[in-house]
Amino acid sequence: MPLAPSQSLLEDFIFHWKAITHYFINNKDEKCPVQESNISSHLDNMLVILEQEEYQTERNQTGPCMEHLLQHKILETLQTLGKADCPPGMKQLVLGFFTNLLGKIQQPLLPHVNVYKPVHRLIKCCGDVKAGPTEKEEIQFLCLVCAKLKETPYLINFFLEDPKTSSSSGRGSRGGLKKKVSIDPSKMEFSLMNSLLSLVQSPDTRIAVKACEGMLLCASLPEKSSADCIVGNTHLADFLAERLCLLYNALPLSMDPVDVDSVEAKWGLDVSSDADDTNAFHGKRQLISLVSWFDYCDQVIKVAYSSIGDAVASALLDRFLLPILEPLLLQTSEVGILTSTSHLCKFVKMCESRQLLAVLVSFILGNDASEEQQHDLDQHKLRQRLIERCNHLSDEICIMSLKLFETLLLKSNEHVIKNLVLRNLETRAYYNRQPMTLVQAKGSENISSNSGNDRDNLSNGPENFEPELEFDDDFQTKRLLPTGEDSDFSSESGSPRKMTEEEEVQMGIHKLVNCFLILVPEEARSSLSGDVGYDMYLREAHRQFRDCTVNCLPYDWPNYVTPLEKCPPNPSFCEGAFLKVLFDKLLRMLDQPYEVNLQVTSVIAKIALFPHPHIQEYFLDPFLPAAPGCRTLFTVLSKVVSDLSTRASSISDFQKQVMLVRRQLMGLVEDQQK
Incomplete structure (x- = not known):
């Protein structure tokens, strides 16, 4: 007996679809839940047939089953049934079918008018009921649409519509699109974003998180039309x-x-429970x-x-x-x-x-970038108050305020350093314009040019520079240079040789570093030469300077200081509110808690890292001929050291005590006792 010929995929597909339509024709009980019908299995079989057909069909070719689905507007019919949720639970099945169809079928479906129109209408049905039973399926469907739009951003224009004509839009796919694009995008409706905004308020954390992801995808689309619509006609x-x-x-x-x-x-x-959290508060x-x-x-x-x-x-x-x-x-x-x-x-x-x-x-x-003036009230009240609190009676508030400014200085934003420091240094008003010796002028115009001067140049520094501090290219200073760099500055035979320009620059930096190092006298130092830890400091300094330089690359700063002849004549220097409070705190180092001093020096160190020639000149050049009444970092530190020397002379075994405290702070005392 001959076997009946097997049905084609198209015949199977039509069979399952007719079974669904017959159910709605013959079933009069609208309250009967969809779970009691075979609709779910028929939809699953239709999807399997479409996947099988695509696997058997050449790439970029549409099979007869898919053509039947598109030509007979099956998706529009399903969307209508899903919106009505009749029978109860139908919306859940329709959402699942749309999600699986768009996710599993490889060929692009959204550009088809008979796909994006029902998809758009189904999007509007999502999020209309808070904490509804179909939230899970809704968010899965919406996130899949977002992912598809992220892959092909221009498709977003299919999902923007004029709210006044939304009920009749889309008569003709391409013509309808042109009509929409001609409308002001900021007045168009973006149903996808609106539905996500509804679902992000779901009490179910999982739904809310997925909605956030969908909103992020929509916001990141590189389409001006969708961006204008989100800004002008959504509540994002x-x-x-x-x-x-x-x-x-x-x-x-x-x-x-x-x-x-x-x-x-x-x-x-x-999310962890409070009982599992060892650091709960x-x-x-x-x-x-x-x-x-x-x-x-x-x-x-x-x-x-x-x-x-x-x-x-x-x-x-x-x-x-x-x-x-x-x-x-x-x-x-x-x-x-x-x-x-x-x-x-x-x-x-x-x-x-x-x-x-x-x-x-x-x-x-605030936004002010003009030079500050003496005794002027800060026009930005919050800035003024925060700077004042860096000198607050409460050490905690002082430290927290300083940390805030340090955090700002670490960010890549030019206005931070300009507003706090640089705007007061741009005219080089800190520089003494009075006649000076040729050596002074040459030594102060550029930090690197100090390399050509001999050791007698130390006498040309600020008045606060102690004359008894002798310049010494000792072990400590050599440790500050990379290994091997100091070996070229003298020959083993003792015969001098002419240095190259690069070596002169290195020697100039060498001298500047030494000026700061020898500020603290031997009897006040907390470590011996073999315990200075300069290697660690140097590595960290290199890292911080590299990070700061990278942050400053977009600023287009000059490589050299502005020549004095191009600066305003006879300017009055104002260090500004921020530098004033920092230098005042630095002067009181010996009377402040250790934690406050750490924070003050940390902020000053961050400022000194900025690769602007005026900042480097003002903060790091000990040979700078400062204008009358002008404080620099070097002069302030000199006063602190002078005060330290006076106090140390009245304390017995001062160096022993200082060395002990240093080892305690480094956690080395216990190891020593063992």
């Missing part, structure tokens, strides 16, 4: 800012700065939520189209920084000051996006 920027405000207001009023600095952003589901969960959301906002700004990033950063300024954080920073309560400053420092430290960093810098320092 406002939502991100409002959520940040909500999370910040949930924090305790008092928090330890150490705890604030210790937490890290945790995206996703990396009050408000930790709320703080983690805050920094995680801030990090998300920062990442959105970083990867988003530039106009979206600007809009989000502006919203954070207008809705969070100015109305919420600024009043807390300006309050008088010491506990509140300490807590809010530590939060701000954490935000600056975490920030990676250029636009948000610019907003934070402007919020903290």
Whole structure:
């Protein structure tokens, strides 16, 4: 008996689709759940047939089953059934079918009018019910669409529509698209982003995290039309800012700065119980939520189209920084000051996006870049208050304020160093314009030119430079140079030879370093020559200078100081509020706690790293002929050392005590006792 011929894939496909349509024709019970029907298995079989057909068909060819699906608008029919959720549970099946179809079929489907139109309508159905039973399927579907748009960004134009004509849009695929593009994109509706904004508020953390990922993908699309639409006709920027405000207001009023600095952003589901946390503290969960959301906002700004990033950063300024954080920073309560400053420092430290960093810098320092004047009140109140707190009676507030400025200086933003330091050095008003010797002029015009002067040039330095400090190319200074570099400056035979220009530059640097090294007299030093640790210091200094130089590459700074003839004549020098408080703190080193001194010297060291010729001249040239009344780093340190020598003479066994304290700070005392 002959076997009946097997059905073709197309016949099987039509059979399963007709089985679904017959169910709706014959079934009159609208309340019967879809699980009691065979609709799910028929949809699964249709998908398997489409996959099998694609596997058997040549690449870039459409098989008869796929053509049948497109020509008979099967997806539009399914979308209508899913939207009505009839029978109950149908929406879940339709979402799963759309997700699997777009995800498993390799050929591009979204450009087809009979695909993107039902997909767009189904997108609008997502997120309409909070905590709905289909949230999982909705977010999977939306994230898949986002991924497809990320692969082919121009397709986003199919999903932007005029809200006034959304009900009748799309009559004709290509013509409809042209009509949409002619409309102002900022007034068009972006249903995909709106649905994601609804789902990100889901109580299910997994759904919310996936929605955040989808929003990030949409914001990063390199299409101006979608960016204009997101900025002009969605609530993305406002939502991100409002959520940040909500999370910040949930924090305790008092928090330890150490705890604030210790937490890290945790995206996703990396959540541990308080019982498992060995470093738990009050408000930790709320703080983690805050920094995680801030990090998300920062990442959105970083990867988003530039106009979206600007809009989000502006919203954070207008809705969070100015109305919420600024009043807390300006309050008088010491506990509140300490807590809010530590939060701000954490935000600056975490920030990676250029636009948000610019907003934070402007919020903290203002936008003024003109030279400061003596006795002028700072026009930016927050900047003035934060600088004043670097000299606060509370050591904790002082340290926290200094840490904030140090964190700012580590960021790649030219306005930070210009606003705090450089704007007061640009005219070289710190330089004494009075007539001087030729040697002085040559030695001060450029740090590297000091290499040609002999040791008598030390007498041409500032008045505070102690005459009894003799210049000595000792072991300590040689250790500051890379191995082998000091060997070329003298020959073993003792006969002098003419140095090259590069060697002269090295010798000049050698002398400058020695000037700072020999400031501290032998009897006040805390270590012997074999225990100085210069190798470690030098490696760290090289690393920090390299990082700072990389950050400053976009600034287009000059390589040489501005010639005096091009500077304004007879200027009055103002070191500025920031340098004034730093030098004042440096002068009081002997009367301040160790922790404060560490922070002060750390900030000054960060400033001295900047590769601007005026900063290097003002901070690092001990031969600088300073203008009358002008303090430099070298003159301030000279006064500190002079005071140290006076006090040390009245303390018995001073050097022994200092050496012991140094070893205690380095954790070496216990090893020595053993």
